Amino acid sequence: MDGTEAIEAGALSAGSQLRDARERAKLSLAEVAARTRIPQRHLEAIERDDFNALPSTTYSVGFARAFARTVGADEVAIAASVRAQLEQSGRERHAYQAFEPADPARVPPRSLAWVAALVAVLILAGYGIWRASWSSEDDAAPIVTAAPKATPRPARGPTPAAGPASGPVVLTATDEVWIKVTDASGKALVQKALKAGESYQVPADAQEPKLTFSRPEVLNVTVGGVALPPLGPPAKLVKNALLTPEGLRARAATATPTP
Structure with missing residues (x-):
């Protein structure tokens, strides 16, 4: 039994709600796939309430929420509808997923990582130039006073481990x-x-x-x-x-x- 058969009479399934919202937003499935970075075949399966075509319950809910955000639907209500359809369909649900799929829309593009790395390199290079200039000025200044005698420092003990020793x-x-x-x-x-x-x-x-x-x-x-x-x-x-x-x-x- 698929998700559509499990919906109460007169109520729209999660897939029907998402399809209607997408059509109201005048978006094609290809455009939604490009924005969410979810494969189009998975979006097609969601619209026809074929959640058995998706890898797991967690993926079904996560992909449906990303779909809902993109087309302006209520993602919380959609997620609840998907879970209800999966429960009524008799599909085996795992109590624990060892890894949750990240929302594809939130994964930063590779170009952004390269830009961040370049900015970090430029900052480090600028600091090195400033440091070298500051050190050169110090070397050129005349010494007018004798350096004070260094005071012997007590031997250091082992560094304590971070955090409290006890507590909830x-x-x-x-x-x-x-x-x-x-x-x-x-x-x-x-x-x-x-x-x-x-x-x-x-x-x-x-x-x-x-x-x-x-x-x-x-x-x-x-x-x-x-x-x-x-x-x-x-x-x-x-x-x-x-x-x-x-x-x-x-x-x-x-x-x-x-x-």
């Missing part, structure tokens, strides 16, 4: 993101999509809780109220990150700063 571990989403937290036995403590502004506190008695998720740039992690660096680079899958205060402190101490 809290995960807070700044955008919708799927998370899965398991304990030492592999039992799932939680697996769900955190919406923007929603938080999850790791139980204090959980044994070796570990986190698997994607999009580290939209998940803030705090220990005892103190924010830690992201647990991974943007748009990358992170597997089994230890969520104890000690594990997070060790991870933050070795983390490479994100440029």
